[in-house]
Amino acid sequence: MTIMFSSIDFEIWILMHFESVTRSYTRKELVQKLSRSAYFNQDYSRFKGNSYREYIFDKVQDAVDHANKLYRKKSDWINDDPFTNIQIYLPEIFKRDNF
Template sequence: MTRKRGNKKKRPRIGIYCEGESEAQYFTMLSQKYNARNVHSQKINIKSMGESGKKLITESKLKGKANNESNLYVVFDRDEKSVEDIQQCRKLAKRYGITILFSSISFEIWVLMHFEPVMHSYTRKQLVNKLSTKKYFNQDYSKFKGSSYRPYLYDKIQQAEENAKKLENIHNNMDINDPFTNIHQHLKEIFNVDIL
């Protein structure tokens, strides 16, 4: 008598394409955290592209197709993009079936949410200065960027999600709101978890 194999649903291959090294390091940490406890871990490809906006979306579509990835995510921030630029990015991503993980003014808004709620805007310089203090990274954050977030954020993902939900109640428009992030909305689907 032969044994029948279970008909487990095959998990999709996921591509996460990031604007910079900080974002890639962050998602690598999450992949290690959630796939370590998930017996049926999936293939997640995380890559820093050094691109932003429409160029990142277009390049990610090509890479995702080449890597046979069915679920694609791009991670970038506002930089100097206008409202029109953001709207064009959203249209292009929708056409390609890509999900945008976006932060305004920068990814560091999301990083700060691992420590506290964020309800007002910061400049990039203000965020770097704040994150450099003893309460957060206790080092020059501008030099830290691109290093592993594991010692600082690994056990604070749920707190970041809660803080992001508070912000979402008042700032939920990617095109115009600052501060803004939607990263928390997609982490559970990416990593196939119920609780962060």
């Protein structure tokens, strides 16, 4: 069985499309940050669930690189925050290695 996990929220993975993540965030902090003009430029809590394509489609490789960097330092999904392992399974899901 494979478990893909991103703590504290899936939004840690979304944030990695824009920048490296090295510290823990609260859900409120993530929503506030992702609502800024440099990210989604709208109330992210209302946007969440809509299509992300125009915002992050061309940034997937950045997210993979940022996630790999974090994973080298924090790879214990139970104790580490932030943590994500989504990048490990993307090649299998999309049948490609480069994004």
